[in-house]
Amino acid sequence: MSPIPNGRVIFNEAPVAYPDPRTTLVYDTSETIDLETSPLNGGILVKSLVFSIDPYLRGRLRSPETKSYNEAFALGQPIRNFSVAVVLRSENANVKVGEHVYGHFPLAEYHILKDLTGVRKIENKEGIAWSHYTGIAGMPGKTAYYGWKAYAKAKKGETIFVTTGAGPVGSMVIQLAKLDGLKVIASAGSSEKVQFMKDIGADVAFNYKTESTDEILKKHGPIDIYWDHVGGEVLDLALIHAAKFARFIEVGLITGYNSGGIQPVKNFGNVLSKSLTIQGLYVGNFEEQYGEAFYNDIPGRIARGEIKYLEYVKHGLQSAGQLLVDVLKGDNFGKAVIIVADK
Missing domain, CATH: 3.90.180.10 (Medium-chain alcohol dehydrogenases, catalytic domain)
Known part of the structure; x- marks a missing residue:
């Protein structure tokens, strides 16, 4: 040939x-x-x-x-x-x-x-x-699954705020949180994405471009878990509206990727006053611990239509x-x- x-x-x-x-x-x-x-x-x-x-x-x-x-x-x-x-x-x-x-x-x-x-x-x-x-059955799905297993420490009735909730990681987190009985607040950047978040179970879904994140969290918080893909101003707002002993799971800081650097955090003092836990999530750290469980569980759920995905x-x-x-x-x-x- x-x-x-x-x-x-x-x-x-x-x-x-x-x-x-x-x-x-x-x-x-x-x-x-x-x-x-x-x-x-x-x-x-x-x-x-x-x-x-x-x-x-x-x-x-x-x-x-x-x-x-x-x-x-x-x-x-x-x-x-x-x-x-x-x-x-x-x-x-x-x-x-x-x-x-x-x-x-x-x-x-x-x-x-x-x-x-x-x-x-x-x-x-x-x-x-x-x-x-x-x-959903690869790296993004693993990020959600591994992070949830390792860091969420979720309890039924708690409240989680998920940024970029219509994305491949955020949408998986919404569905995992609902399976564990949490109230879910989720944000995205279009009306179509907001509707999708509602369709997969988000209790409060909003367009951060047209609604105030501060007002949403003030009304529907405090939050016990913050699943963060964006950093910047939204991270600062989450620190304000966090409940005592809340867990912050830092997956991405996309607001700083193309703007010359990560925005400084103004409300870091709340980590001390509210006894918060902030954990950076790198998916590769948990492959050995959770990999087999993931492949034994998630592809079957996808095939049965139990996990929605775009x-x-x-x-x-x-x-x-x-x-x-x-x-x-x-x-x-x-x-x-x-x-x-x-x-």
């Missing part, structure tokens, strides 16, 4: 504020691959089916001199994110042709995995969409740059995924 183009998403330049969908990430087809003869050296050749696009990617689109908890992407090289792929060839005895794998892979149509470090085989006995394994789907890797901008600006409605191939 002759070599064929292998489309990839290349980190082309570090943005100052929001990424430029034309120049930050560039779709490149200059690399070729021979699917039959390219050496595997004991590894496996996979074909990408679907990729996740997530807000945290913005933090890796930077100069390597700027240090953070995640390594910066290398300029001129493909970015990486969570993906499901199908095995085309294998020299690894633990993986067979036709099996599906999930992991943190380069955004490329084809790639060779040297080993199975960080790779999980997905059997998909439930028959759900492969894209779900990059969303996707914001684009086709082809050339859509990656614009899709990331959509996610960072909140223009997506549902989990952002790129379908590369159907099978």
